[in-house]
Amino acid sequence: MALMQLTVVPMGDSVSVGEFVADFQRQLALEGVKYSLNDMGTIIEGEAGELLSLAARLHQMPFAKGVMRVLTQISIDDRRDKQVRLGDKVKSVQARL
Numbered sequence: 001m002a003l004m005q006l007t008v009v010p011m012g013d014s015v016s017v018g019e020f021v022a023d024f025q026r027q028l029a030l031e032g033v034k035y036s037l038n039d040m041g042t043i044i045e046g047e048a049g050e051l052l053s054l055a056a057r058l059h060q061m062p063f064a065k066g067v068m069r070v071l072t073q074i075s076i077d078d079r080r081d082k083q084v085r086l087g088d089k090v091k092s093v094q095a096r097l
Helices: 018-031 048-064 088-096
Strands: 002-011 034-038 041-046 069-078
Touching (some): 002 018, 018 034, 018 041, 041 048
Antiparallel strands (some): 002 041
């Protein structure tokens, strides 16, 4: 299991991206993936290949609404030595405090 942090930024005339973020969250819910929204992006849990495919689909969404430029940032933590789930890293740090 892998974790992906994804930030998709539609670039254009408006500085507000809230409506796009809401669209992404609705799509993630429809796809049935585990995810968590944070102030700088969304963390999504899944298999690495599926996450990359999902990132590509989400990257295309603003273009479908007429946006002409999109900046997408992807970070994937794909551990093979143990299962990592959404929230595990936070719990690990909190246990150390």
